[in-house]
Amino acid sequence: MSGRESVLDFVTVLLLLLLLAVSGLARQWVLYPCRVSEWRYAFGGENSEERQALHKARRQKRGVEEKHRFETAELKRKLSAQLRTHQERIRLLEGDREALLRPGWGSRVSGGSLGLLRLHEHVLISVKVAPEGEQDDTDVEWKLDLAGLEVDRPVYESQFIYLHLADAKRNRRTATFSREHFQGPTVEAFADLIHNQALTEASRLAKQKGQLEANSEQLRQAKAKRTQVEEEGRRRQAELYQAQSADEAGLSSCCLSGLEDGVFAVQA
Structure with a gap:
């Protein structure tokens, strides 16, 4: 190793030591801030007990703040969980009430299709016939609620069988069946099916008042x-x-207070 390299290494070591010393002094000053004229409060041995007390106070303060953060977060978590439980209960009850008040059409009743008529749990609909003769169950010609629906016995004529219906509001509709495609017993059986489903709907509505009161x-x-x-x-x-x-x-x-007029302050 040359003399020049030895000098460079020596200088590097000195610079590193100086940097460490400056870093240590800066850290000490940050931890124990004081005025320059009162540097002994941060560095003097006679104030070591005050610095230790400050360090202890800071540690206690951080511990208490961490404890408070945990307590606050835990309380919020528990309250949020309880509120979610009750809110979900309310949501389900409101959904039940909506289903009672607005049941929609309901499912198609078994065997509930004859000609253009479609019998659902809560309504009877008649669909339209497309120009090409196809039937679209979503294209409704008319709809009658089953609650209070009256179904007359089929009326037979030479070419057609007529089924007259009237809902609770006295809205009247007539379903027509060609005798070429539909037999009388089939139409009569379907009329009985409508009647029975109307009775089922009436029973449901009779219970609905009590169910709504309980739901409320x-x-x-x-x-x-x-x-x-x-x-x-x-x-x-x-x-x-x-x-x-x-x-x-x-x-x-x-x-x-340091020794006299106070130069240390507890900092987080």
Whole structure:
């Protein structure tokens, strides 16, 4: 190794040592801030106990803040879980109520198709015939609610069989069946099927009042429980805030006075 290389290595070591020293001094000054004229508070041996107290106070403060963050997050998590449970209960009850009030057509009744008529759980519809003779069950000519529906006995004429129907609002409709394609017993059986389904619908509606009343009471209780949980949550949050404030007040978080007029401040 040449003399020049030895000198460079020596200088490099000195620079590294100087950098470490400066870093140490800077760190000490950041940890224990003070005015330049009062440097002894950050570096002097006579103030080591105050610095240790400051370090302890900072550690306590961080521990308490971490504890408070955990307590706050845990309380919010529990309250959110409880509210989700009650909100889901309310959503299901509201869905049940909507299904009771607006059941729609319902499913197609077994055997509930004859000619242009389609019998569903809650309605009887007649579909249109397309120009090419095809039938589209979504293209409705007319619809009658089954609640209160009256079905007359089929009327026979030379070429057609007529089925007269009237709903609870006295809306009248007539279904026509060609005798070339439909037999009388078949039409009569379908009329009986409509009648029986209308009775089933009437029975459902008779029970609906009680079901709606029960649903309303369950919904009222579920909403009251949700409100109770919300109020309890606000109370528990307020209590937690008070307890945490008391914890913080009890910390050694006031200024450590150094030796005279106070140069250290507790910093997170």
